[in-house]
Amino acid sequence: xxxxxxxxxxxxxxxxxxxxxxxxxxxxxxxxxxxxxxxxxxxxxxxxxxxxxxxxxxxxxxxxxxxxxxxxxxxxxxxxxxxxxxxxxxxxxxxxxxxxxxxxxxxxxxxxxxxxxxxxxxxxxxxxxxxxxxxxxxxxxxxxxxxxxxxxxxxxxxxxxxxxxxxxxxxxxxxxxxxxxxxxxxxxxxxxxxxxxxxxxxxxxxxxxxxxxxxxxxxxxxxxxxxxxxxxxxxxxxxxxxxxxxxxxxxxxxxxxxxxxxxxxxxxxxxxxxxxxxxxxxxxxxxxxxxxxxxxxxxxxxxxxxxxxxxxxxxxxxxxxxxxxxxxxxxxxxxxxxxxxxxxxxxxxxxxxxxxxxxxxxxxxxxxxxxxxxxxxxxxxxxxxxxxxxxxxxxxxxxxxxxxxxxxxxxxxxxxxxxxxxxxxxxxx
Numbered sequence: 108x109x110x111x112x113x114x115x116x117x118x119x120x121x122x123x124x125x126x127x128x129x130x131x132x133x134x135x136x137x138x139x140x141x142x143x144x145x146x147x148x149x150x151x152x153x154x155x156x157x158x159x160x161x162x163x164x165x166x167x168x169x170x171x172x173x174x175x176x177x178x179x180x181x182x183x184x185x186x187x188x189x190x191x192x193x194x195x196x197x198x199x200x201x202x203x204x205x206x207x208x209x210x211x212x213x214x215x216x217x218x219x220x221x222x223x224x225x226x227x228x229x230x231x232x233x234x235x236x237x238x239x240x241x242x243x244x245x246x247x248x249x250x251x252x253x254x255x256x257x258x259x260x261x262x263x264x265x266x267x268x269x270x271x272x273x274x275x276x277x278x279x280x281x282x283x284x285x286x287x288x289x290x291x292x293x294x295x296x297x298x299x300x301x302x303x304x305x306x307x308x309x310x311x312x313x314x315x316x317x318x319x320x321x322x323x324x325x326x327x328x329x330x331x332x333x334x335x336x337x338x339x340x341x342x343x344x345x346x347x348x349x350x351x352x353x354x355x356x357x358x359x360x361x362x363x364x365x366x367x368x369x370x371x372x373x374x375x376x377x378x379x380x381x382x383x384x385x386x387x388x389x390x391x392x393x394x395x396x397x398x399x400x401x402x403x404x405x406x407x408x409x410x411x412x413x414x415x416x417x418x419x420x421x422x423x424x425x426x427x428x429x430x431x432x433x434x435x436x437x438x439x440x441x442x443x444x445x446x447x448x449x450x451x452x453x454x455x456x457x458x459x460x461x462x463x464x465x466x467x468x469x470x471x472x473x474x475x476x477x478x479x480x481x482x483x484x485x486x487x488x489x490x491x492x493x494x495x496x497x498x499x500x501x502x503x504x505x506x507x508x509x510x511x512x513x514x515x516x517x518x519x520x521x522x523x524x525x526x527x528x529x530x531x532x533x534x535x536x
Contacts, residue, residue: 119225119247141497142464146290146439147488149414152407153354154399161393165386177385179377181207181361185392189361192395196322197336198345200363206372209383211320211348211360214372215239217379218316218344219246221371222280228272230282232260234442234471234478236290236318239283250473251279257433259289259296262303269311281314286334287322288438291471291483295436301334308342314368315343320360323352323404325437326412341365349391351439352404357387411439411487417494418486425502427509439487442468445480449508452479457508463500 165173180186186205193200208214215238223229225247231239233252240250251272253265272278284304286296296304308315317334335345341364348360360383362372376382394400418441422432431444445451451467458464468481486494 119245137462140459140462140464141489141493141500143484143486143489143497143501144464144466145488146485148351148355148407148439149410149487152403152410154394154403157394157399158354158390161390161397162386165389165393169389173386173389175385177382177388179373179382181205181383182385182388182392184396185388186361188392188395190363193345193363196330197332198363199336203366204363204369206362206364206369206376207383207388208346208360208362208376209380210350210355210358211318211346211362212238212242213360213376213379214316214344214346214362215242215318217362217372217375218281219243219248220375221368222314223248227277228275228279230265230268230272230279230313231473232284232289233473234291234468234481235283235473236285237466237470239318240471240473252473252477255289255292255294257294258300259286259292259294260284260300260304262300265304266307269307273311278311279313281316282308283316283318284334285318285321287319287331288324288435288440290321290438291440291466291468292442293433293435293438293440294442295331296334298331301331302337304334305337305343309340313342317343317345319345319347320351321438322347324408324411324439326408326415327436335363341368344368349394352400352407353391353394357390358384359387359391408437414486414489414491414494415441417491418484418498421495421498425498427502427506429509430505439485441484441486443482443484445482445505446509446512447480448512449480449505451482454482454504454508458501458504461500461504463497463504465501 183202185207186202189205189207190200190202208217219242223243223246226249228249228251229243230251230253232255234255235252243250251268253268254261269279282304284296286301288295304315315334315338319333322333333345335343345363346360349357350360353359362369364372394403415435419434422430422441422443426432429446433442435441445454452469455465455467466483468478468483469475470478471483472478489497
């Protein structure tokens with residue numbers, strides 16, 4: 108037997124690393140662990156009985172085709188249903204513009220394969236979705252990171268940066284954005300910035316990859332049309348998923364793109380997985396045409412809106428004044444900024460001893476030296492009671508860090524620590 112097989116690995120595998128979130132999810136088996144780490148929908152929202160009924164009906168009517176291979180583009184009736192829903196959102200889409208994929212994560216992989224050569228530049232926000240970073244890192248992409256504020260990507264910095272980047276021999280090909288309730292920060296891009304981004308795509312000749320998995324999950328304010336709705340040159344690839352509004356286990360999402368781009372994505376998908384889950388596609392189609400999707404989305408929003416408010420209330424109750432956190436209008440996450448000297452990786456080690464988990468901020472930055480004093484919290488998966496208890500535990504860890512840093516905690520810290528202790532005693536009574 109060979110002593111080592113690693114010499115056979117491709118050069119690109121040297122940059123591969125496991126997702127920090129996926130590694131943390133292994134800890135879910137730890138007894139009494141409360142996890143704010145994953146981006147999981149709450150199982151309470153899964154319409155299991157409805158799916159059971161749809162599956163029985165689909166198999167009875169067309170079992171053979173539902174269990175057979177499908178075409179790469181996707182189940183035609185589902186593509187038409189998706190296109191119709193997208194038209195209601197302002198996107199000029201026909202069935203021919205829609206590709207059904209194995210979850211929207213696959214679009215990230217496919218666009219990388221279609222557009223990115225080694226050392227090509229992708230522009231992302233800082234922070235951004237960590238699985239996009241890990242996926243494109245494997246393809247040996249370079250990243251240009253643009254800071255965010257309460258309006259998502261800083262468009263003033265973006266435009267100034269683009270003026271310099273386009274002078275390079277290989278200017279950026281793709282700009283990746285999550286305009287609605289961005290993962291991880293929960294911030295939303297206003298309409299004027301979406302319009303501006305489309306204009307800049309034309310001025311500086313780049314493709315926009317618009318990732319919109321949370322767009323249906325708005326709890327506060329009015330919906331904003333997708334970036335794609337202002338695209339009149341075919342420069343925007345729009346992607347979304349049924350994972351957050353039906354069930355992630357079905358692995359069904361979609362992309363909308365210009366025919367030239369879509370054809371390349373289809374060819375690339377043919378060598379990746381042939382087709383998306385055929386039975387899952389049939390379920391998603393019936394879910395739409397039977398009129399279940401909009402009532403289900405409203406039910407999900409009601410549950411998640413409540414959970415977000417519980418988390419925001421818990422943050423105010425248990426966290427010291429030294430911390431700052433976002434107040435999302437929707438989505439699944441809060442982004443918490445710690446004092447600059449506080450290392451979230453070290454904080455996580457101590458939090459795990461208290462049986463509570465989160466994702467460290469650095470996981471969401473192309474530059475791993477950034478984000479050390481930040482963390483992402485998910486509010487959709489834990490129960491209401493677990494959110495409150497988890498924040499009590501986490502708050503005690505953060506407060507203890509502050510106590511160890513300073514000789515004496517501030518009055519607000521002292522008060523909240525006393526309340527946390529009382530909560531702990533009450534919980535044990």
